[in-house]
Amino acid sequence: MVITNDIKYIGVNDHKVDLFEGQYVVPNGISYNSYVILDEKIAVMDTVDAGFTHEWLDNLQNVLGTRRPDYLIVQHMEPDHAANIHNFAKAYPEAKIVSSLKAFFMMENFFGTGFEDRRIVVGEGDTLSLGKHNLTFVTAPMVHWPEVIVTYDSTDKVLFSADGFGKFGALDVDEPWADEARRYFIGIVGKYGAQVQALLKKAGGLDIQMICPLHGPVLKENLGYYLGLYNTWSSYQPEEDGIVIAYTSVYGNTKKAVQILAEKLTANGCPKVVVHDLARCDMAAAVADAFRYSKIVLATTTYNAEIFPHMHNFIVHLTERNFQNRTVALIENGSWAPMAAKVMKGMLEKCKNINYADTTVKIISSLDKDSSDQLDALAKELSMEYLARQDATANKNDLTALFNIGYGLYVITSNDGKKDNGLIVNTVTQVTNTPNRIAVTINKENYSHHVIKQTGKMNINCLTEDAPFAAFEKFGFQSGRNVDKFADCEPLRSDNGLVFLPRFINSFMSLRVEQYVDLDTHGMFICAVTEARVISDRPTMTYTYYQENVKPKPQTEGKRGFVCKICGYVYEGEELPDDYVCPLCKHGPADFEEIK
Secondary structure, eight states, rough: BBSSSSSSEOOOOSSSEEETTTTOOOOOOOOHHHEEESSOOOOOOOOOOOGGHHHHHHHHHHHHOOOOOEEOOOOOOOOHHHHHHHHHHHHTTEEEOOOOOHHHHHHHHHHSSSOTTEEOOOOTOOOOEEESSSSEEETTSSSSSTOEEEEEHHHHTEEOTTTTTSBBBOSSOOOOHHHHHHHIIIIIGGGGHHHHHHHHHHHTOOOSEEEEEESSSOOOOHHHHHHHHHHHHHTTSSEEEEEEEOOOOSSSHHHHHHHHHHEEEEEEEHHHHEEEETTSSOOOHHHHHHEEEEEEEEEEEEETTTOOOOHHHHHHHHOOOOOOOEEEEEEESSSSSOHHHHHHHHHTTTTSEEEEEEEEEESSOOHHHHHHHHHHHHHHHHHHHHHHTTTTTTTTTTTGGGGGSSSSSSEEEOEEESSSSEEEEOOOEEETTTTTTEEEEEESHHHHHHHHHHHOEEEEEEEEEEOOHHHHHHHSOOTTTTTOOOOOTEEEOTSSSSSSOOEEEEEEEEEEEEEEETTEEEEEEEEHHHHHHOOOOOOOOOHHHHHIISSSSOOTTTTEEEEETOOOOOEESSSSTOOOOOOTTOOOOOGGOOOO
16 A cells, blocks of 8 residues: 555554454454655554564565665554564664664563664654654653654654554445544543643644554545544543433333433434443443433443442443543432442542433332333433424523623624634623613624624524533634634524524524624624523533633643643744744734743
């Protein structure tokens, strides 16, 4: 396989493996990827699993022809990638081995030698020139082992990403990337979200045109899609709106309750309801879905004063991978002393930002009127926002939506006649209540100001405390004149034809501009409320909450340079160029301050 003119693929497909790492079912096998960079000097990127030694060495020899490699670059020491280091060293005794210091310590354990006579130790920012190709090494500790490095080729703009951006499945199988990549990421890397976030921030400063992982296909197009999913997964935010119901059932009564609940949720407009029988399903797929969707229902029986083993195992999988930022509902069953809800809640205590449903369904052996009523109440509670989104079931004159206005943060949506637009503001005020009037102040430099002044209408979306930093990046760090901020989603619309956000809001109001006040640098729009919907009962995000809990804290310790006051990006260097533009939020030098 030709990656670029100078980069060749020499990896292998494994269709013999049934369980990857002894636990993950891989019906379509897996690939072990290795690459060669051909230049004045030749670098081999990683080896493969021990079961494919000769096939890999043959692939390498076929690419080399009469030449011999100068370097073996070892990015990750797991045996599925590093098993053939010693075989390579015997075949090419003149080649140098390039890796992190921790990796050489591990080689001593695996092979009985740290290759002291031929090793090159590299760390953060170190470089290696092959001639035309210049490689830069970036440390990626605990993504997902402590010795990991990734490598950037600035010539072909290729990131060799180690286990990052990998997936289950051999390369000769055609299947969607996201499902098996999600199952791979959550299962293997999921615990290390903070470390992946740190690596993504480093990658944000690189011009990456291609990603070469150690498992799965080379990624060449639409890299924003893959980077976006990794950002979502590693920040533990829901990828999609929907409800997972994970259950165990001994005699079928809990299963019956789950089936009834799933039907009710679907009837109430839930966009996706996924049900997993934990005794029979692929546990890794159930765990991946728990991280994929925004809400989860856990339904199980009391068992030996605890909970059924498969549910216990499932919750352990969640907590080990830092499960957080979700709505959780509980259904318990027991014939004489139901304790399952208490046990499940206790197991989830260390999970952050869990919003528990008010309704807990208690079944005594089988459904009766009381537990059926509780099931109805839970279905309505979990469906509140879905019912509010649909024209047929929404209360469009729910003026309690105005109670969600505070010194908070909002997304103002508008439309210029060609595309939808959105803008972050913190200047929304109710000025009268008879009639209801809302004042919205917007900087004149913002494209939304221009659009609203022309169209005379907007929607206010009241953001909630679970809104991720990615929402502020999308609506606050780029201009709607140049970017379609809703290109990656199917928008929901209010009666005025404008978008309202499908997630991370507790209410929205449609406004008609009645009066405009010129405030020099800003303009104030005095508006009438034409529609108001309450979507959820989650708290409105205040500006203080954003600063303390959502906005990333700049990682400046031990660094010299400048930090962006808007997004926290760190520029390392003695002087900040006059024309520098932040790669994350696109703000200029005026919004940077020197690290003290």
